[in-house]
Every structure is written in C-alpha cells, then in structure tokens.
Amino acid sequence: MDRSHPPLGISVVSVIWLLMGLLNGVQIVQFVTTGPVSSEILLPLGLISGLSIAYLVVGIGLWKTRSWAWKGAIVLAAVGIVGSFLQQPVGLFIALLLLCVGIYLILERDQFLSAEGAI
Numbered sequence: 001m002d003r004s005h006p007p008l009g010i011s012v013v014s015v016i017w018l019l020m021g022l023l024n025g026v027q028i029v030q031f032v033t034t035g036p037v038s039s040e041i042l043l044p045l046g047l048i049s050g051l052s053i054a055y056l057v058v059g060i061g062l063w064k065t066r067s068w069a070w071k072g073a074i075v076l077a078a079v080g081i082v083g084s085f086l087q088q089p090v091g092l093f094i095a096l097l098l099l100c101v102g103i104y105l106i107l108e109r110d111q112f113l114s115a116e117g118a119i
Helices: 008-033 039-063 068-082 091-106
Strands: none
Touching: 008 039, 008 068, 008 091, 039 068, 068 091
16 A cells, blocks of 8 residues: 555545644643743643644654554544533534544544554
C-alpha cells in the first residue's frame, strides 16, 4: 500500500486533528500571555497542552496512516466526546461530530494495518 497519499477522508480527519492541536495551542499561548496565571488554572492548562500535542502527533500519524495514530485518534475522539459535554450549548454538536469521526475511523481501520497485519 502506498502510504504517501492517504485517502481523502483520512486526510480531512488528519487536517482537523492538526487544526485542533494548533488552535488549542494558540489559545493556551494567548491565555498565558494576557496576564498572570493563577495556580488553580495550571493543571487544566497542562492537560490542554498535553491534548494539543497529542492532537498534533496523531494528526501527523494519521496523514502517514500509522496504526498507532488510528488508536490514538480513537482515544482522542472518545476523550473529546466526553469533554464536549462540558461545553454547553455547542457540546452536543461537537460530540456528534467526534462520534462521526470515530465511526469513520473504525470503518476505515483497514487503511491503518501495519505490515504485520494487526492494528
């Protein structure tokens, strides 16, 4: 399989994951640079920073159709679905979008088979 050009749907998901990572990163930088950061917000900032990095790494892996990226994308979709319910009123829309992405990735898991044939 030629892994240099992922299918269109996987490319779209990869770009979405990359954009999510970049936008979260930009928001963190804006938040930190606008003024003093209280100690209560450090843990959430650390978690969001970790998720941003994970979105970027998984987005690159999806583009290259790596099997570990498929697993990571499923985990990030699940985390995103759970977390989206905290973001009312748009949370339901985000949860449905991430659910669709997760279902698509499950349907396309054959694209991520490693050379050994296992995900």
